[in-house]
Structures are given as structure tokens and as C-alpha cells.
Amino acid sequence: MAPSSRTSTAGAGWEACSGCGAWKTDVPDDAKPLSWLRPATLWRSRNDVIARRFHDPVDAARMRWVRLARAQGCDPDFVVERASGDSSFLVIGDPGEGDDSQYAVVPGLLSQAEGVDFAVICSDLIYPTGDIGDYEGRFYNPYRKLHVPIFGVPGNHDWYDGLHGFMHHICGLDDPDAPLDFGSGVRRWIASRTWRHSVRPADDALAAMRGDREPCGQPGPYVAIDAGPLRIVTIDTGIQGGIDAEQAAWLERVSLADPRPKVLLTGKPIYVDGEYKAQQAAVDRIVTDPRANYVAAIGGDIHNYQRYPVKLPDGRTLQYVVSGGGGAFMHATHQIPVVDLPGVKERDFRCYPLRGDSLARYSQLYAKKLRQKWLELSPDEASSYMAGQLELDTTRPGKPVPLSRRARLAGTAIQPLPAGRGFQRFVSEAFDWNDPPMFKSFLRIDATASELRVRCFGVSGCLESEHAPPVEDDFTIPLN
Numbered sequence: 001m002a003p004s005s006r007t008s009t010a011g012a013g014w015e016a017c018s019g020c021g022a023w024k025t026d027v028p029d030d031a032k033p034l035s036w037l038r039p040a041t042l043w044r045s046r047n048d049v050i051a052r053r054f055h056d057p058v059d060a061a062r063m064r065w066v067r068l069a070r071a072q073g074c075d076p077d078f079v080v081e082r083a084s085g086d087s088s089f090l091v092i093g094d095p096g097e098g099d100d101s102q103y104a105v106v107p108g109l110l111s112q113a114e115g116v117d118f119a120v121i122c123s124d125l126i127y128p129t130g131d132i133g134d135y136e137g138r139f140y141n142p143y144r145k146l147h148v149p150i151f152g153v154p155g156n157h158d159w160y161d162g163l164h165g166f167m168h169h170i171c172g173l174d175d176p177d178a179p180l181d182f183g184s185g186v187r188r189w190i191a192s193r194t195w196r197h198s199v200r201p202a203d204d205a206l207a208a209m210r211g212d213r214e215p216c217g218q219p220g221p222y223v224a225i226d227a228g229p230l231r232i233v234t235i236d237t238g239i240q241g242g243i244d245a246e247q248a249a250w251l252e253r254v255s256l257a258d259p260r261p262k263v264l265l266t267g268k269p270i271y272v273d274g275e276y277k278a279q280q281a282a283v284d285r286i287v288t289d290p291r292a293n294y295v296a297a298i299g300g301d302i303h304n305y306q307r308y309p310v311k312l313p314d315g316r317t318l319q320y321v322v323s324g325g326g327g328a329f330m331h332a333t334h335q336i337p338v339v340d341l342p343g344v345k346e347r348d349f350r351c352y353p354l355r356g357d358s359l360a361r362y363s364q365l366y367a368k369k370l371r372q373k374w375l376e377l378s379p380d381e382a383s384s385y386m387a388g389q390l391e392l393d394t395t396r397p398g399k400p401v402p403l404s405r406r407a408r409l410a411g412t413a414i415q416p417l418p419a420g421r422g423f424q425r426f427v428s429e430a431f432d433w434n435d436p437p438m439f440k441s442f443l444r445i446d447a448t449a450s451e452l453r454v455r456c457f458g459v460s461g462c463l464e465s466e467h468a469p470p471v472e473d474d475f476t477i478p479l480n
């Protein structure tokens with residue numbers, strides 16, 4: 001088995017890496033690296049600000065999409081039957097930038113696709129704005145060799161297009177003339193006037209884009225997939241992370257009506273960055289209800305891998321996972337504090353990249369962007385620095401390296417602030433990079449009648465490991 005980042009620096013892609021894998025030749029010539037610093041990208045994404053500051057049209061629009069989907073005669077509770085016996089599927093979180101960092105994940109994904117029944121892209125299928133016309137280079141082309149149905153969980157970025165792109169390409173539904181309902185009032189008027197609408201390509205261009213990919217059979221923005229011993233329930237958390245009342249009632253229904261063990265897939269993780277997200281409490285109330293029999297809740301949105309095995313007051317352990325590292329820019333893990341939450345502590349927590357590797361990668365980027373070579377920390381220095389800061393042992397075997405005054409200063413300069421505040425909130429977006437080590441990841445999940453196995457594969461982008469991605473986490477949940 002290939003060494004992982006938990007066992008060696010080579011496993012992380014710091015060494016024994018001769019450069020980008022053959023995936024590089026697959027990136028379309030006209031694919032510009034997506035820059036989150038480009039004013040055009042920010043202006044295109046303005047619907048996020050409009051929804052948060054003026055009026056959020058998502059709930060009304062989602063209910064309209066749901067009515068339209070039901071009118072097609074699908075199962076009224078959006079239940080889709082897949083495998084009847086054992087089942088396996090892939091989960092790809094937040095991939096759709098259409099540049100190197102998305103394509104680098106594909107060979108590893110294909111290498112783990114044997115026997116897989118389907119895949120799910122768990123949030124943010126298409127950056128920056130989910131446009132119906134952007135699916136060719138960010139969905140159809142990268143996954144053209146993945147010959148299984150691909151389901152989707154909408155992320156906030158997919159909603160910046162009013163979900164037209166997602167509903168057309170994933171659910172086969174169109175409603176091109178439906179206006180978004182902003183209602184009346186000054187704030188709503190401002191929202192309606194400033195909202196960005198995407199341009200719909202001609203029908204034949206959309207058909208050409210799709211090529212020979214068969215529809216996955218997903219009826220609506222949220223769905224319950226019955227896959228042998230498991231029911232997979234996906235929810236749509238819109239732009240701001242909430243679900244409408246109709247969806248909440250549906251979630252309760254499909255969760256309680258079927259006794260099978262369940263996995264939730266969501267665009268907003270419930271535990272992330274060392275915190276419990278109170279905004280997700282309504283969803284978590286159903287996930288933790290023993291009658292619903294959930295065993296795991298997996299969320300995208302944050303672009304790395306994190307796992308919190310939370311011991312519930314009733315004695316069960318529920319696996320809360322963040323898996324958003326499927327292709328877009330990487331969110332730092334070096335600002336995740338020591339995990340100390342009711343039911344889960346640091347010793348049970350896992351993340352990829354390791355905090356030290358995250359700090360080392362960012363130190364390289366800071367050093368390069370600011371032309372301050374002294375800021376650069378080696379992976380061993382960064383790992384020792386993080387271990388010292390958090391009063392933990394280093395994860396990789398071996399003694400921590402002694403830190404020079406320069407290394408301590410560099411660590412202090414780069415890791416001073418908690419994530420999510422001030423400029424630091426946008427640092428990850430600003431430091432999008434497209435060369436190894438990339439620290440991308442995806443999941444393969446295998447379910448039998450007796451157990452569920454979840455593996456997180458790490459992707460460095462290096463030639464040496466492109467078809468044999470290391471296993472960064474591997475856990476099994478007994479099902480009964």
C-alpha cells in the first residue's frame with residue numbers, strides 16, 4: 001500500500017515527486033486557473049452577498065423546482081433505487097473549478113472506481129456560479145471516463161445560477177422562463193435588480209455538452225438513494241445553509257420511514273473546524289434521532305478532510321465527516337484548534353492535510369507571494385511548530401525537529417489568527433494553487449449487510465501516486 005501523509009513526507013507528496021502526473025495533459029488548453037482574487041470572479045459571485053444582505057430567493061425557488069419535479073411523475077418522496085445487494089459509491093466534494101486541481105483528482109478516482117455503483121458530487125459542482133453553460137469543462141469532460149451515474153448535492157455556488165444548471169444537467173429539468181420570486185419591499189427590490197442571471201446556451205449546445213452521459217435518475221435537488229443495505233439521504237442547504245420547511249418535513253419522513261442504516265450527504269457539515277455548527281441543529285436533530293438510524297453525516301463546503309466520531313449521549317457513535325477536497329482550492333487545516341467538544345476529543349479527530357502539512361504549504365505560498373524566503377517552513381519544521389502550539393505529539397513517526405528562531409517567527413507570522421475572521425477568512429481562496437503537493441481527497445464507501453467501510457484517499461497530484469492514491473483515513477462502522 002502506498003505510504004500516506006501520516007507515515008512519511010513522501011506520502012504527502014513533499015518528496016519522491018517528479019512533478020505533475022499525466023492528468024496535466026487532460027486539462028483543456030483554454031482552462032484558465034480559477035482565480036478567487038480576480039474582480040470578475042468576485043463580481044460574478046455577487047448573488048452570495050445579495051442573498052445574505054438583501055433577500056434570499058432560494059427557499060421559494062427550491063419549492064418551485066420541487067413542484068416541477070413531482071409533476072414529472074417520479075416517486076413523490078424522491079426515493080431512487082440503486083443496488084439491491086452490497087453497494088459501493090464514490091463521494092467527490094466541491095470539485096468544479098475546471099482547472100488543474102480538479103483534473104488532478106481524476107486518475108485516483110478512476111483507480112478506485114472498480115465495482116462502484118454510482119458517484120455523488122457533494123456540493124459546489126460548478127464554480128464560481130453553477131452556470132448551466134459551464135458544465136462541459138467542469139463536469140462532463142473531467143468525469144467522462146467515470147462510467148457510473150453521478151448524483152449531485154447542490155452547494156451555495158450552484159445556487160448562484162438559480163439552480164438552473166444543476167437541475168438541467170443532474171435532474172434533466174428545465175424552467176428557463178420562471179422568474180425568481182423576490183416579493184416586494186426596498187431590500188427585495190435591490191436584490192431583484194442586482195441579482196446576476198446566467199445565460200442559457202442553445203438546446204443543441206446543451207445536448208452536445210451532455211454527449212453520451214446517461215441521466216443519473218435524480219429527480220430533484222434533494223433525494224434518498226436506496227443502495228442495498230443503506231439509504232443515502234442528500235439535502236440541499238441553498239446559499240446560506242438552511243433548509244425550507246417542506247424539505248425539513250421530507251427529511252424527517254424519509255429518515256423515519258425506512259429502518260435501514262443511513263448516511264446523510266449535505267452541502268454544510270455539522271461538525272467542522274473544531275466546532276459544532278448550531279445552524280445545522282435542526283438537521284442534526286433528525287440525524288441523531290435513534291429511530292432514523294443514521295451512522296454518518298458527510299458534508300462538503302470546506303475544502304479538506306475532517307472526521308469527528310462523536311459519542312452521543314445514548315451511547316452510539318456517529319461519524320461526522322467533512323469531505324470537500326475534491327478539486328477546488330484547499331482550505332487550511334492549520335487553524336483548526338485542538339478538538340475538545342462534547343462527545344469528541346482531539347485523540348479521535350482526523351484531518352487531511354495534517355495541520356503541519358497545511359502550514360508548510362501555506363508558508364511556501366506566503367514566501368513566494370511576499371518574496372520573503374525566510375517565511376518558508378519545511379514540512380518537519382511546520383509539523384514541530386504545530387505540535388508545540390497545540391501541545392500535541394507530531395503525527396508522523398520520529399522526533400520533532402528543533403526549531404530555529406527564524407522558524408518560530410515564520411510560524412507565528414503565518415498562523416496567528418483563527419480562521420474565519422478578517423483577512424484570514426479569505427486567505428485560502430487567495431492561495432489557490434495548481435501544482436503538487438495539492439492535498440486533494442475523495443471518499444470511497446462500501447456497504448455490506450454487516451458493515452460500512454469509508455476510505456479517504458489523498459491526492460498529491462504527483463506522477464508517482466496518480467493511479468495509486470494513498471489511504472489517509474479508513475474506518476468501519478458495524479451495521480445491524
Ligand SMILES: [Fe+2]
Binds near residue numbers: 124324
Ligand atoms: Fe465549495
